Amino acid sequence: MEYRQLGKSDLSISTVGLGCWAIGGWWWGGTDVNESIAAVQKAIDVGMTFIDTAPVYGWGLGEEIVGRALEGRRDRAVIATKCGMIWDREEGELFFEDAGHRIFRCLSKENILREVEVSLRRLRTDRIDLYQCHWPDKTTPLELTMDALLTLRDQGKIRAIGVSNFTASMHAECLKHGPLHSSQPRYNMLDRK
Template identity: 35%
Template sequence: MNYRLLGKTGLKVSEISLGTWQVGGKWGSGFDHENADYIINTAIDKGVNFIDTADVYEAGLSEEAVGRVVRSRSEEVFVASKCGRQINPHVNAGYTPDVLQKYVEDSLQRTGLEALDLIQLHCPPTEVYYRPEIFERFERLKEQGKIKNLGVSVEKVEEALKAIEYPNVTTVQIIFNAFRQRPAELFFKEAQKRQVGIIVRVPLASGLLTGKFSASTRFEAGDHRQFNRQGEAFDKGETFSGIDYELGLKAVNALKAALPGRDNLAAVALQWILQYEAVSCIIPGASRVEQVESNLAVFGETPLTAEETAAINDVYQKYIQKEVHHLW
């Protein structure tokens, strides 16, 4: 495992960390505590020291699992959670300092931790980023010893750029992958100037970039890759990075053709992200231990050549850029 500095938090985190949206099993199929514990323990065994969760992941069961495992380990493992998505309807008016403080306190109770290493606003409406009183409340939570750092999870580059204007925002979690390249243009440079850590989510475009899907692949009814392709439940960009599924398959086939001998396309996709110094860590999810092991296999792969990187970018420009680049 390799480690990088998570911005001005001062934490050194594993380049490949762990996201726990589906850690209890497949989306919508019930939470398997034994499976969750197995996944999280295996990740830690292999050097992962940063775990991302959220209060809405399986109605708090993900937080419970993360806290349970981390408390049982002797290693130092940093826990990041997120708050805000419980607000229903999820609109700007629902965001108040008191509501958010209660969410943080509930997360502490579920995890059993004295303090969260990182709490992140969970993709709030854009208007929230223009309300200083929201960000100020997290300073009070830090003074109270309930959190150590504040970050944000965003949908759009514009939201990320606004968020890092607040001095107490230490990290930004953002979608970035070979099929979602816009963040690298301006945002990465601005984040580095402010020593803001970048946490990359959806690195495999909801599995598209594993190269294992086809036109005949079927997803379960409770899987967002089935029900959210047009943004029916939340931002479309969270599902296949906002790319039309059929177009994504064409782009993946083009990648395979452009990268002969690269059988592990997921490792290629992760390598492509790690080439960016601005990235602090990547948080791929896992519903099975085998997926954790597959993600960590990136460290055993031959580094990408300049020609291979160029080929990946060519595929993006030919198939993807005009469809999604301007949207997020």
């Protein structure tokens, strides 16, 4: 396995990572929890260190599975998760409705500070290596979003900051207020729409 530095962070990650959207189940037709745990553990055992998940993957199940899978292996993994997509309250911008849930994009400071605590519990860890804004939120200025992320970094709860699905102009705005260590566009070999 090859490894590279993630942006200008101090994180070294495998060039092949494991995306955990499907193990959350909801979008992909169900989850076999034991099989999913075994898949994450096998990825770590063969040298994949980059494990990417998000709270919205299975309404928290994806993060819970990653947390369980990494027990005893945490020091061998770089955990990436996301913030800013909520379904337990109506805040921010309505994004879509599915499986009986209304999903909102919300990158307010208050929401990010709340979400990180829940993710830390689900992931069974004291830090998130890469914390990414999942989707832009038109209701929150990016300056406030970056302030929240920098606060978490300064508290040691996250190590690096990333964005997902952001435009070039949004990247530029974020960079006015702090570093970005990663940018994750949607890319799926099976879903090419």
